[in-house]
Amino acid sequence: MKMRAMVAGLSIVGLVTTACANDDEKSFKRFTAEHVFDIEYADDPQISADGKTIIYVRRSMDRLKDQVRGDLWTLNVTSGDHRPLVVGGASASSPRWSPDGEKLLYTTSTEGRPELRLLYMDNGTSASLSQFEKAPGAAVWSPDGKTIAFTMFVDAENPSFAKPPKAPEGATWSEPVRVFDDITFRFDGQGYLSEGATHIFTIPADGGSPRQITSGEIDYGEPAWLGNDTLLVTGNPNEDRDLDPIESDIFTVNLATLDMTRMTDRDGPDLSPEVSPDGERIAYIGYDDKRLSWQQAGLYVMAADGSDTKRIAKEFDRGIATIRWANDSQSVYALIEDAGDMAVIEIGLDGEVQRLITDIGGTAIGRPYAGGAYSVSDTNQPIFAYTIASPDKPADVAVAGLGAQDRTLTALNEDLLPYLDMAPLEEIKVPSSHDGLEIEAWVALPPGFKKDGSFPMIMEIHGGPFAQYGPTFAAEIQRFAAEGYVTVYANPRGSTGYGEAFAQKIDLAYPGRDYDDLMSVVDHLVAENYVSEDRLFVTGGSGGGILTAWIVGKTDRFAAAASIKPVINWMTMALAADIAAFVKRHWIRAEPWEDPDAFLDRSPIMLIENVSTPTLVMVGEEDWRTPTWEAEQFYTALKLRDVDTALIRVPGSSHFIAARPSRLIAKTDNIMGWFAKYDPGKNEQGTEEAEEPHAE
Numbered sequence: 001m002k003m004r005a006m007v008a009g010l011s012i013v014g015l016v017t018t019a020c021a022n023d024d025e026k027s028f029k030r031f032t033a034e035h036v037f038d039i040e041y042a043d044d045p046q047i048s049a050d051g052k053t054i055i056y057v058r059r060s061m062d063r064l065k066d067q068v069r070g071d072l073w074t075l076n077v078t079s080g081d082h083r084p085l086v087v088g089g090a091s092a093s094s095p096r097w098s099p100d101g102e103k104l105l106y107t108t109s110t111e112g113r114p115e116l117r118l119l120y121m122d123n124g125t126s127a128s129l130s131q132f133e134k135a136p137g138a139a140v141w142s143p144d145g146k147t148i149a150f151t152m153f154v155d156a157e158n159p160s161f162a163k164p165p166k167a168p169e170g171a172t173w174s175e176p177v178r179v180f181d182d183i184t185f186r187f188d189g190q191g192y193l194s195e196g197a198t199h200i201f202t203i204p205a206d207g208g209s210p211r212q213i214t215s216g217e218i219d220y221g222e223p224a225w226l227g228n229d230t231l232l233v234t235g236n237p238n239e240d241r242d243l244d245p246i247e248s249d250i251f252t253v254n255l256a257t258l259d260m261t262r263m264t265d266r267d268g269p270d271l272s273p274e275v276s277p278d279g280e281r282i283a284y285i286g287y288d289d290k291r292l293s294w295q296q297a298g299l300y301v302m303a304a305d306g307s308d309t310k311r312i313a314k315e316f317d318r319g320i321a322t323i324r325w326a327n328d329s330q331s332v333y334a335l336i337e338d339a340g341d342m343a344v345i346e347i348g349l350d351g352e353v354q355r356l357i358t359d360i361g362g363t364a365i366g367r368p369y370a371g372g373a374y375s376v377s378d379t380n381q382p383i384f385a386y387t388i389a390s391p392d393k394p395a396d397v398a399v400a401g402l403g404a405q406d407r408t409l410t411a412l413n414e415d416l417l418p419y420l421d422m423a424p425l426e427e428i429k430v431p432s433s434h435d436g437l438e439i440e441a442w443v444a445l446p447p448g449f450k451k452d453g454s455f456p457m458i459m460e461i462h463g464g465p466f467a468q469y470g471p472t473f474a475a476e477i478q479r480f481a482a483e484g485y486v487t488v489y490a491n492p493r494g495s496t497g498y499g500e501a502f503a504q505k506i507d508l509a510y511p512g513r514d515y516d517d518l519m520s521v522v523d524h525l526v527a528e529n530y531v532s533e534d535r536l537f538v539t540g541g542s543g544g545g546i547l548t549a550w551i552v553g554k555t556d557r558f559a560a561a562a563s564i565k566p567v568i569n570w571m572t573m574a575l576a577a578d579i580a581a582f583v584k585r586h587w588i589r590a591e592p593w594e595d596p597d598a599f600l601d602r603s604p605i606m607l608i609e610n611v612s613t614p615t616l617v618m619v620g621e622e623d624w625r626t627p628t629w630e631a632e633q634f635y636t637a638l639k640l641r642d643v644d645t646a647l648i649r650v651p652g653s654s655h656f657i658a659a660r661p662s663r664l665i666a667k668t669d670n671i672m673g674w675f676a677k678y679d680p681g682k683n684e685q686g687t688e689e690a691e692e693p694h695a696e
Contacts, residue, residue, distance in 0.1 A: 051077060055073070098145045153194075183581055187624060267288065282306075296496075312332070367460070369470075383399060397409045477489065511604070552615055568603065569603045618670070625655035
């Protein structure tokens with residue numbers, strides 16, 4: 001290579017040869033579409049009660065089946081010894097230790113049939129607990145280890161108004177009609193729903209026949225054991241449950257009599273009950289429903305008989321999730337979102353809050369959403385196992401705590417990612433042009449980046465909109481940066497992790513001033529010479545798709561846009577999406593036929609006459625969250641307005657387009673292909689314009 005470079009200095013031909021060689025080397029080190037299939041990440045790490053062993057789900061991409069699969073691996077906390085436990089065959093998930101640490105429960109399937117399997121840790125043998133017609137979930141051990149409670153869907157008879165005649169033998173008649181009488185009759189990822197409800201079951205830990213514990217038309221979930229003879233469950237038996245989708249209460253179920261007793265009764269969700277190790281208290285999360293588009297969940301504790309309910313750490317301004325009791329029953333651990341980060345905190349019964357572990361996350365592979373998990377030992381000096389987040393790689397397993405040396409135990413992508421030019425992240429904080437509110441954002445810098453004002457920019461906007469992005473690995477962000485785009489993503493007002501008031505700034509105002517927040521971030525990057533003002537692009541999915549459509553109706557500063565699975569018309573969304581009741585009751589808080597302006601004033605379709613930006617629209621063909629006709633309305637309107645557009649429908653895909661590796665690739669690469677078509681910094685063939693030779 002050195003000799004070639006010396007000769008190259010003597011001729012133009014040599015210069016071209018050198019450039020090609022360098023381009024090949026750069027290409028070889030890029031994070032390409034194919035590398036998506038090489039990614040692995042850790043999920044759901046479960047530490048044993050004695051703190052000595054961690055079992056986690058090792059997720060990888062199955063190239064042949066084009067899906068994410070899971071295997072179970074073990075880690076020795078002291079030595080770091082790393083071994084396979086349940087690998088090959090069907091995907092495995094949800095490992096849960098027995099109370100004595102001698103057995104492991106997990107879910108899998110055999111020949112497509114769902115299973116709960118029990119693995120004996122001393123000799124590695126495993127057995128299915130029963131034959132299940134439907135998939136069991138949320139399995140939990142009783143304190144004595146003799147019984148397992150779980151959830152499972154139970155079919156019910158479909159409603160009907162007529163009995164069809166019997167078809168003649170050998171006849172080919174059409175499928176019988178399906179009658180629905182529930183407001184939620186289809187759901188994203190599930191399609192049109194079967195008649196029935198999710199119920200609680202128990203089964204002996206040594207196998208047998210499942211026993212149904214709850215019944216009726218009401219969905220019950222989140223089983224937790226209050227002793228060995230009583231279960232805690234959550235559900236909403238109220239008559240208006242279809243119109244109040246967030247409502248739930250906590251109930252006890254006596255396993256001898258199946259009598260149910262309501263433990264909570266406020267207007268609002270009460271969820272995730274956790275019984276203290278001494279059996280005297282129940283912790284749970286929830287809030288008083290004020291019918292806002294989003295509210296922050298707090299921590300509550302009540303006595304085991306349902307009395308003496310208290311809100312703990314009321315002034316702590318972060319949402320509470322994934323609660324676990326400390327071994328001494330005097331404090332509760334919880335997972336929180338915090339300004340782009342995720343952390344484990346400890347909340348004392350006196351309300352004192354301590355941050356214990358930060359940098360949790362790394363399990364949201366496509367985009368940099370907050371996503372992670374932790375567990376804690378039962379030892380007096382607690383040891384935490386958790387998924388650790390990083391800007392340049394997906395989740396690994398780490399340990400921390402008083403009883404362990406803090407360290408990362410796995411390196412699942414060390415065979416690949418260190419050898420690629422991964423985009424570094426820079427954090428920026430920008431005051432919003434609307435009111436000076438500080439907006440946090442991250443910038444992924446492409447290989448060879450320099451602040452010369454020449455680079456193209458992609459702004460990627462998160463969905464939710466009540467969610468947060470953070471400085472963690474994301475395949476889509478890395479793909480954009482690898483292809484030369486300065487890629488920025490932000491947490492505008494409405495994002496979680498910055499306190500309840502910050503999130504509620506878009507209540508009845510979405511989209512709205514979050515537009516100003518995002519444009520302020522773009523203004524900053526242009527002013528600081530990160531990017532060319534003529535090479536700006538914008539995209540986002542779901543809530544980000546809505547904002548993308550809103551943006552092109554407000555400004556023509558972007559060279560092109562890609563609106564992914566958007567809501568374009570709140571009226572049609574509120575009348576046909578799988579969360580219609582929530583949109584009407586909490587988001588818009590109006591009836592479409594009584595106050596259409598409440599829906600249309602925030603609908604991007606009403607800005608269509610302002611749009612001149614070439615805009616791609618993409619949606620999954622089985623998306624029931626932001627249904628296909630939302631994207632199609634926008635596409636058709638743009639066509640009628642003679643605006644450059646294209647519609648991409650993703651076959652077989654629900655709202656979560658990137659759930660399969662090939663779809664993640666198709667999503668990002670089609671977005672970049674669309675942007676390349678309208679990039680003034682590229683020639684007609686879509687290659688970079690030639691630069692003048694310069695000395696390095």
